[in-house]
Amino acid sequence: MHEREEWTQLGRRAIDVARRAGAQWADVRIGRTESEELAVRNGAVCTLEKEDQTGFGVRVLVDGAHGFASGFELTPDEVDRVAALAVELARAGRGAGPGRLSWAAEPAWRDVWTSPFMIDPFAVPIDRKIDLLLRADGILRAKPEITASHASMSFRRESQVLLSSDGADLFQVTLRSGAGISATAHRDGETQCRSYPAAFGGQYLQAGWELVESMDLVGNAERCREEAIELLSAAPCPVGEKDLILSGDQLALQIHESVGHASELDRVQGWEANFAGTSFVDTGKLSGGFRYGSDLVNLVADATVPGGLATIGYDDDGVRSQRWHVVRDGVFSGYLTSRDVAHFESQNAPAAERAASSAPRSRGCSRAEGPWNVPIVRISNLSLMPGRWDFDSLVADTEDGVYMAGVKCWSIDQQRLNFQFTCEYGWEIKGGKRARTVKNPTYQGITPQFWRSCDAICDDRHWRLWGVPNCGKGQPMQVAEMSHGAAPTRFRKVSVGVSE
Amino acid sequence: MLHPERATRLAEAALRTSKADETEVVVEQLEQELNRFTADHPVQNLVRRLSRVSVRVRVDGHEGKASTGTATDDAVRRCVAQAIDVAKRTPRPAADLLPLPEAQPAADYRLRGRDPVAPDPADTARSVGAMTARARAEGCRAAGIQSAENELRVVMNSRGLSVADLDTRSEISLTCFRDDGAGWASEVAPHRTGIDVDAVARRAVGKTLASRDAKPVAPGHWTVILEPPAVASLLLFAAYRGFGAQQVEEGTSFLAGRVGEQVFGDGISIADDVHHPQAVGHVFDGEGMPRRTVPLVERGVARNLVHDRTTAHRYGCRSTGHATPQPSSDGPIASNLVLAPGAGATEDLLRGVDKGILVTQFHYTNMVEPTQLTLTGMTRNGTFLVSRGEVGPAVKNMRFTQSLVEALRRVTGIGGDARLASALFGGYTVVPSVRIDGFNFSSGTEF
Structure with a gap:
């Protein structure tokens, strides 16, 4: 029997068991994650691993109380046990307090969705992949200052059936690829690292082997190495207020931390308060037209954008993917939601929108790390729309500034206001010209003030999607992936450097 | 419940199946119950089971x-075949491969034989209800978790090594809010019965009420009294990025070229000790080697590093049992830091502080x-001014x-209140409160 048919049969069985046990609503996700990880370090293959994970999760509502149970054995007996356990959990949970969950309506979609790619990375021979990594690694460590070189690739295919008691029947397959290189240089007690095309494993997108080929890891290894060595003798980051130009990859993380997480409605409602935190973007800021950034700032969530790591046909609540403004012309205009928090947004929408909308609807941001974990609100693909500047013209227009690139260290307070980021590589801008390179370039700010200081965004020639493959949230913590589109962008009078 | 015998049988079957020169099998199974709640009800109430069988071969x-x-015999057989296929397709032999480890003396492992922490949704719901009710009674809104988990790990290889261990953990973590105030408390224990639920709730509520109406103070250099969770979130970075032999070799550790030197104040002694009575974690490492207790820093002097077999071979010493699952580019990692306590309670650290800041938690x-x-x-969640030895009003x-x-060179007091504490990014340490000047x-x- 085909895998999908087998999963569908088991899923229908789980829903029957849950309904007979007393669940008013149930869904089940059954799926498989196949992955391949390859890495070369200091000239030797250090990781070569294939993984194949299958499992399922059953979620129920009993009188508005939530229950979820998961297992890894795809047998009728185990499906029965797990479905009954989910109902038992929901029943028991009613004793923990009087509150109940709301559940926004959604059509019961029946569909098949697959992400596009050109070349299946799992079909590319391993020796070809390793050879590419070894060639890049050899260039990275060609000078004695380099104490650690690293080159890696990662591929993942996820297949999942989602069935619900109200008739949803979805089968989706996504494929994503990633690769990157990094060099660590050390001399006289100083250690610096430089990565390409991005830190923490490189660039990831929903794509096939063609993504790796497009990166030209080998062709960029020498520059990566030389910049790491250059940083060993670079000047410290200046301290004070400067105009700041952020590269696209760093801006992607800025968007992620200071807009993405801040606009997750479960955080706003306090559901994440015990772990990752809450948000300063309380629901009053939706109805009140809160000024999040300057007029130039348009931040668009889009689970349909080609290549995005969060691009999907339907989320793990079975909600069809959407595109909407989180910030429009600088004004906060929409949250990231799931079916269990969507009503908080509709209750607080501006009066005109409230009148036009008949019922709350989720934005489709509910995702889980595999079917064995419970879906929670996750950041969608969230991008800063491009502006009109050419990068060279932007630098020429900057009198006293710092350019910063490459994620190195990030930290933000639990309401997503005070942030501080350190980048891998930076240079000062004096009189519209690039000046000396600076190490450990650091900037700090308060989220709305920072976005309000945005006065120039580079155009679509400089704009690209950047993958975030390591977003942690939830208890138990789950890792999710998403992308953020960004072009180099300028912010005026930002606090840079750190006072000792 | 998890089945150690079944996990062992799977590993044995994989070893029998493999025709590779050397084979290592790791079986990991996790069962976790977790109730995640907000003001007046659970928002996630779950039990999850995960399994993973990993096969590493040399050809x-x-x-x-x-x-x-x-976790079936057929799947494990396919996994062995795939590992062999991957090895055969690798274009270059792996560098500096040591033979897989042989069986170690059983006494080295000191397996703890903990009983599984059984899921009990009704009991969990009762204690969640008690916590949220206490919070509501004080006008507070609560958010938190109660969890219990069992993690089984079996490591066997074709050279006769065979170890199995069950790590158990219960945790309650509670955050409360009222007005602009927020407070947090948490307890972790190896057993479900080891946690006083009401005490956790009282602490979280107490912090919340005290932290209202916070006033800003000027940033700058302050004397700080850090409670154990705040200390944990700092010390974990020394574990991740400092005490591993590979990090020292590559110059990315603060200990590069400084082993044998006075690196911290002489009040600081740090060990890596999974056998500490409060510690959690497995008693063997990713290669199946026994985790040894390693004195890392004694009275401020850096004494030892943690090793896996690869770095131990290079250094001419024996593995301390700190390998991550192999193969790995990370090198050995310290994973169970214990900061030696002083005497007295947190309050004793307040004495003599003319002006300082008490920190509950770092974020x-x-x-x-x-x-x-x-x-x-x-x-985060409770930051207070300390004046003339007394905890005063909340500060932003x-x-x-x-x-x-x-x-750690400016530590002027260490409490006697060492306990198991975790940090936002995970990991556990056994640490006391600490007073530091010029932070x-x-x-x-x-806020």
Whole structure:
């Protein structure tokens, strides 16, 4: 029997068991994650691993109380046990307090969705992949200052059936690829690292082997190495207020931390308060037209954008993917939601929108790390729309500034206001010209003030999607992936450097 | 419940199946019950089970690895075949491969034989209800978790090594809010019965009520009294990025070239000790080697590093049992730091402080620079002014940017209240409260 048919049969069985046990609503996700990880370090293959994970999760509502149970054995007996356990959990949970969950309506979609790619990375021979990594690694460590070189690739295919008691029947397959290189240089007690095309494993997108080929890891290894060595003798980051130009990859993380997480409605409602935190973007800021950034700032969530790591046909609540403004012309205009928090947004929408909308609807941001974990609100693909500047013209227009690139260290307070980021590589801008390179370039700010200081965004020639493959949230913590589109962008009078 | 015998049988079957020169099988199974709640009800109430069988093989000096989440004999057989296929397709032999470890003396492992923490949704719901009710009674809104988990790990290889261990853990973590105040408390224990639920709730509510109407203070250098969870979130970076032999070799550790030197104040002694009565974690490492107790820092002097078999071979010493699952580019990692306590309670650290800040918890700590272990992060859930030895009004949260190496040279008091504590990014340490002079707060926030 085909895998999908087998999963569908088991899923229908789980829903029957849950309904007979007393669940008013149930869904089940059954799926498989196949992955391949390859890495070369200091000239030797250090990781070569294939993984194949299958499992399922059953979620129920009993009188508005939530229950979820998961297992890894795809047998009728185990499906029965797990479905009954989910109902038992929901029943028991009613004793923990009087509150109940709301559940926004959604059509019961029946569909098949697959992400596009050109070349299946799992079909590319391993020796070809390793050879590419070894060639890049050899260039990275060609000078004695380099104490650690690293080159890696990662591929993942996820297949999942989602069935619900109200008739949803979805089968989706996504494929994503990633690769990157990094060099660590050390001399006289100083250690610096430089990565390409991005830190923490490189660039990831929903794509096939063609993504790796497009990166030209080998062709960029020498520059990566030389910049790491250059940083060993670079000047410290200046301290004070400067105009700041952020590269696209760093801006992607800025968007992620200071807009993405801040606009997750479960955080706003306090559901994440015990772990990752809450948000300063309380629901009053939706109805009140809160000024999040300057007029130039348009931040668009889009689970349909080609290549995005969060691009999907339907989320793990079975909600069809959407595109909407989180910030429009600088004004906060929409949250990231799931079916269990969507009503908080509709209750607080501006009066005109409230009148036009008949019922709350989720934005489709509910995702889980595999079917064995419970879906929670996750950041969608969230991008800063491009502006009109050419990068060279932007630098020429900057009198006293710092350019910063490459994620190195990030930290933000639990309401997503005070942030501080350190980048891998930076240079000062004096009189519209690039000046000396600076190490450990650091900037700090308060989220709305920072976005309000945005006065120039580079155009679509400089704009690209950047993958975030390591977003942690939830208890138990789950890792999710998403992308953020960004072009180099300028912010005026930002606090840079750190006072000792 | 998990089945150790079944896990062992799976590993044995994989070893029998494999025709590789050397084979290692790791079976891991997790069962976790978790009730995640907000003001007046659970928002997630779950039990999850996960399984992973990993097979690492060597064929003619080539290494390959495959894993499966399906715990059946057929799936494991396919996994072995895939690992061998991966190894054969590797174009270059793996460098400097040591033979897999042989069986170690059973006495070295000191297996603890803990009983599984059984899921009990009704009991969990009762204690969640008690916590949220206590919070409501004081006008507070609550959010938190109660969890219990069992993690089984079996490591066997074709050279006769065979170990199995069950790590158990219960945790309650509670955050409360009222007005602009927020407070947090948490307890972790190896057993479900080891946690006083009401005491956790009282502490979280107490912090919340006291932290209302916070006033800003100027960033700068302050004397700080850090409660154990705040200490944990700093010390974990020394574990991740400092005490491993490979990190020292590559110059990315603050201990590069400094082993044998006085690196911290002479009040600081740190060991890695999974056998500490409060510690959690497995008693063997990713290669199946027994985790040994390693004195890392004695009276401020860096004495030892942690090793896996690869770095031990290079250094001419024996593995301390700190390998991550192999193969790995990370090198050995310290995983069970214990900071030696002083005497007396947190309150004793307050005495003699003319003006300082008491920190309950740090949030989102991260590393700015590795060689000085410069860290940044935010205070959270209870930050208070200390004046003339007394805890005073709440202050608004602040960001620190501070070298941990420098900070641990300026420790002027260590409490006797050592306990198991975790941090936002995970990991556990056994740490007491600590008083530090000249701690650098670099900016403030709005709450």
